[in-house]
Amino acid sequence: MKPAWETRFPNWRGDLFTLALLVIVLFPFVWIIQLSFRAKADIFDSAILFAPTLENYRALWQGNFALSFVNSIISATSATALAMIVGVPAAFALSRASFRGAHRIGLWILVTRMAPPVAFTIPLFIVFRYLELHDTRTGLVIIYLTFSLAFVIWMMKPFFDAVPRELEEAAAIDGCGTWKTFLTITLPLTGPGLAATAVLCFIGAWNDFFFALILTRTHASTAPVAIVGFMQYVGWEWGRMAAAGTLVMMPVVLFSIVVRKYLVHGLAAGSIKG
Amino acid sequence: MSVVRLEGVWKRFGNVVAVREVDLQLPRGGLTVLLGPSGCGKTTTLRMIAGLESVSEGRILIADREVTHLDPKDRNIAMVFQNYALYPHKSVRENLGFGLKIRGVPAAEIESRVASASRLLGLSELLERRPKQLSGGQMQRVALGRAIVRDAEVFLLDEPLSNLDAKLRVQMREEIYKLHRRISKSMIYVTHDQVEAMTLADQIVIMRDGRVQQVGSPLEIFDRPANVYVAGFIGSPEMNLLDLRATGGTLKSRACTVQGERLRGLVEGTTLKVGIRPDHVEVLADSASASATGWLDVEVVEHLGTTTLLVGPFDDQRLRVLTGRASVRPGDRLPVRLPADRLHLFDSGTGLRIEEPSSLKKRSPG
Amino acid sequence: MVYPGAVAQPWTERRDRELVWGLVPALIMLASLTAGPIAYLWLTSLTPLNLAQPATQWNFDQPLANYASMFGDPRFANSVVVQVKLSIASVVLQLLCGLGVALLLHPNTKIRTVARSGMLVPMVLPPIVVGITWLALFTVDISPIHRLFAWIGLPFGPLLTNPSTALWAVVFAGTWQHFPFAMLMSLAALQMVPEGPIEAARIDGASRFQVFWHVRLPFIAPTLVVAGLFILIDSVKAFPLLYIMTDGGPGEVTEVTNYYVYRQVFTFSLWGYGSAIAVLMMIAVFLLSYLIDRITRRNDGAWA
Structure with missing residues (x-):
């Protein structure tokens, strides 16, 4: 027993x-x-217990980090919004249309998703020089669209595939046109998918380091790039780096708990870049 | 007075022909059932009438107006889908009223039409619910209600009962029957279930491989199947189909002979497909075998309660016989008679029904 | 009932035409953001472009010079070797860890359900945070790992500045970050293994390992292949961890191809040469994507 x-x-x-x-x-x-949360003096101390302090966060607030943080929020949010507005109808069209070439477009999107960022950065860097988009949030948003647009289309299409066609046929008989059906019937039914896609798209842009490193200097530099700035002093500011790192990862961790269910699909799409 | 007319309608999907040269006239106010096995083209035909599939060739008219190339919304039709296609994010009330709202019908009128339709269908208590909170039968009613509220010229129903369990299906079948009598709308109803077709239809259209096999009232089709396929498809248990040879005014196989007045006119020496329904085969009392057509070697005895189905070799073919309660056992050898006036004769090459000499027409079986 | 070709022909051509309008803006944007730049990248790869010398921009005198010079470039050859090491190690380690953890978490107990979510954390973290975290953990004077090993009597020196360990330290951090992806894919695949054959095998007296080897593994193998391809592609794009933890060093021992291109272009301003290598990387990634597309088309939806 x-x-x-x-x-x-x-x-x-x-x-x-x-x-x-x-x-x-x-x-x-x-x-x-x-x-x-460790004071400068405690960082090299091996004691598990220590007196927590907000000193590192305060230092961040007084420095330029706040601006970078705002830059991150604005560019990631704008890129997400734009990618959703353009990508969601495109995903629907790809899901429903019977025209030839739909599969080729799909493969192109997959390749875009997979392409090494450096391949886009080289030409866009040169173009941005002429367009004076260097070190601007606009420039960042544009380059984020190279991956977030493809991601939104790739992520949303299966959600649309899952909506029964009969619903749209019923709406067509009820008198809705193609895009009115999309807005009144199909879109509301993909609500959770839309939310998950937006969140993952945001995380993808938020987590970006490579593009921001190359295309920004001071005005538009994002939070991840700002963290690297702390590495350049003699006797690295571990406390501040940790505090900045914590601030940068918190939204991401919270968001991904919310959309946990959809992570499998979203990560297959590779929204979170390494 | 046909409400829907199809003239030489074809549907091709690439190289596959789904519907070939269908001509149909569907009477106003009637309930027409398109009946056939999966893949026979019945649903495609319905979807072409709805405008959900394009027509490859031919014309479709609704209420004498050509609609072949019109959008679904401009055809004045309503449709009930197999999976109901209720909008999951809208309440029953919104589902019922959506078609009117889109068409800009004033709110007050929507309200009153939704109210009367839901009274008719017993949905008044459920108007604020979402489709998820409804039972299968209730969802079915909402789907019907959506069509009723629209007051369209024609109702199209695509296998509306196939998602329900057996008991509910019988109940909903009766409701649709009563509903049709009450609102006397023209309905086109697609199903693969012959019982649904027989019980509901004013007119049945039997389809196979994209072609119409026969059009007629349920009893016409049952009594005078136009070809071997229809004969085998309609009726349960299935009609027996035997290969017999016309010889000297009788029909013969190796060890059986069917005699009868009406067989005189047959062309000597031709082989025919001869159909007879299992309940029309007579089991003769023992040894009164003078009038027997042949002998049935019983292999299978199925007691169905009121009736008994006997199956086994009959000469070199197989025969199903439906009798009343009988104490027959497998292995028994029974004399049976195939009454000549109950036979359905088909050309064994074309499968088409052989029309009888006019003098015998009145004695058609049934 | 199923009607042939049911995929998409409702009210047909007109609807298709209307749908195209939803696709047009996205296609224009995709074309200008991806196809355009890629074409430009290819053109650049045919020139000796140096932004300090504008005359070099459209100089197509020796279009294949950049491609030719790759063959005589030992540092490029080194970057490919490093890339292959990093890729193979990443694929193998991430698949093994991911599958192992998935097998552990597959049974439905409360603790394991919670753990399934908890294990995902490393994957969603910004790579830069992963970078500084592991940089700190590999820094001798603050890292608890170093302290722990010193305490049990097995002290070791800094890994990131040691040429023979630097790459493996980065691979280790990368595996920590990415194994949840292989875990998620494995879990999803494991959940779809039918119970029937597993029970039949148990009744036949198969051991746990035999059940895994003969029933589960063959069933989830296609998913693992796809996951492996994804990991491979991601490893080609490796950058943030290298940038933070080693900056390609010491020497060039962690300088993968991607990093080498970055150096050539943004440090040495050899735009033409960097573009040529990037073009080759694009081709490799295209082939891998095509492979994924083919495989997933065959086992429709097994992984997504």
Whole structure:
């Protein structure tokens, strides 16, 4: 006869192992957060307990980091909004249309998604020089569209595929035109998909480092680029880097908990770039 | 007085021909059933009438107006889909009123038409619910209600009962029957279920491989199937179809002979497909075998309650016989008679029904 | 009932024409943002472009010079070798870790359901944050890892400045960041393995490992292949971790092709040469995407 607790948790060995593994995997994440609350003097101290301080955050606020943070918010939000406005109808059209070439467009989008960013950066850098888009948020938004537009189309199409065609046929008989049907019937039914797509698209732009590193200097530099700035002083400011890192990752972590269910699909689409 | 007319309508999907040369006239106010197995083109035909599929060739007229190239919304039709196609994010009330709202009907009129349709269908209590909160039968009613509210010229129903369980299906079948009598709308109803077709239809159109096989009232089709296919498709248990040879005014196979007045005119020596419904085969009392056509070697005995189905070799073919309750056992050998006036004769080459000599027409089986 | 070609011909040509209008803006944007730049990239790769010397911009005198010079460039050859090492190690480690964790988390217990979400955290973190986190964890004087190993008597020196360990330290951090992707794909595939064959195998007396090897693995193999291809493509784009943790060094031991292009163009201003290498990378990525497209088309939707 097994003890009562063992019948209640028949998989306790695996569960225990799972917990241990989870702690190990999440350790770097938790560790960098706690580092951000350490005073300068405590950073090299190995004691687990320390007096938490907001000194690092205060320093960030007084420096230029706030501007970079705002830049990040504005450029990621604008890129997401634009990509959604243009990409969602396109995804619907691809899902419903029977014209030839739809599959080729799909493959093109996949390639765009997969292409190394440097391949777009070289030509766009030169073009931006002429258009004076260097170190501007507009320039950033434009270059973010190279991946977010393709991502939105790629992500939304299956959601539209899942809406039964009969609903649109019923609406056609009821008197709706093609795009009115889209707005009144199809779009409301893909609500969760829209939300997940927007969130993942935002995360993709928010997480960008490469484009912002190359195309911005001071005015439009984003939060991830600003963090790198802290590495350039002698005796790196670990506390400030950790605090900035924590600020940058918090929205992303919160958002992804919200759209957890759709991560599988979204990540296959590679919205989160490495 | 046809409300819908199809003239030489074809539908091709690439190289596949889904519907070939269909001519139909559907009477106003009647319920026409398009009946056939999956892939016979019945749903495609319905969708072409609705305007959801383009017509490859031919013309479609609704209320004497050509609609072949019109949009679905301009054809004055309403459709009930197999999966109901209720808008999941709209309440029952909004689902019912959507078609009117889109057409700019004033709110007060929408209100009153929704109210009367929902009274008719017993939906008044459910108007604020979402489709998800409805049972299958209720969803079915809302789908019907959406058509009623629109008051369209023709109602198109695409296998409307196939998503319901068996018991509910019978119940909804009766409701559709009563509804049709009450609102006397022209309806076109697609199904693969012959019982639905027989019970509901004023007119049945049987289709196969994209072609119309026969058009007629349920009993016409049952009594005078136009070809071997229809004969085998309609009726349960299935009609027996035997290969017999016309010989000296009788029909013969190796060890059986059917005699009868009406067989005299047959061309000597031709082989015919001879159909007879299982309940028309007579099992003779033992040894009274003088009038017997042949012998049935019983292999399978199915007790169906009121009736008994006997199946087994009959000469070198197979025969199904439906009798009343009988204490027959597998292995028994029974004398049976195929009454000549119950036979359906078909050309074994073309499969078409052989029309009988005029003198015998009045004695048609049934 | 199923009617042939049901995919898309409702009220037909007109609707198709209306749908095209939804596609046009996206196509124009995609063309100007991707096709245009790629064409420009290709043109640039045929010139010795140097932004300091404007005359070099449209100089097509020796169109294949950049491509030819790749062959005589040991640093390029080195970058390819580093790339291959990084890619193979990433694919193998991420698949193994992802599949292993997926097998652990596959049973539905409360703790494991929660853990499935928790494990995703590394994947969504901004790469830059992953970079500084691991840079800190590989820095001897603040890292608890170094302290732990020193405490148990196995101290080791800085990994990132040691040429023989730097690349593997970066791969390690990358695996931490990306293994949840392989885990998610494996979990999704495992959930679709039918119970029937598994139970049949158990009744036949197969051990746990045999059930995995003979029933589960063959079933999820196509998904793993696709996941592997995705990881491979991502590894070709590796940049932020390298930038933060090693800057391609020490020497050139962590300088992958992508990083080499970045250096050539944005440090040495060799735009033409960098473009030529980028063109080759595009071709490689195109071939891999095509492969993914073919495979997923065959096992429709198995992974998405």
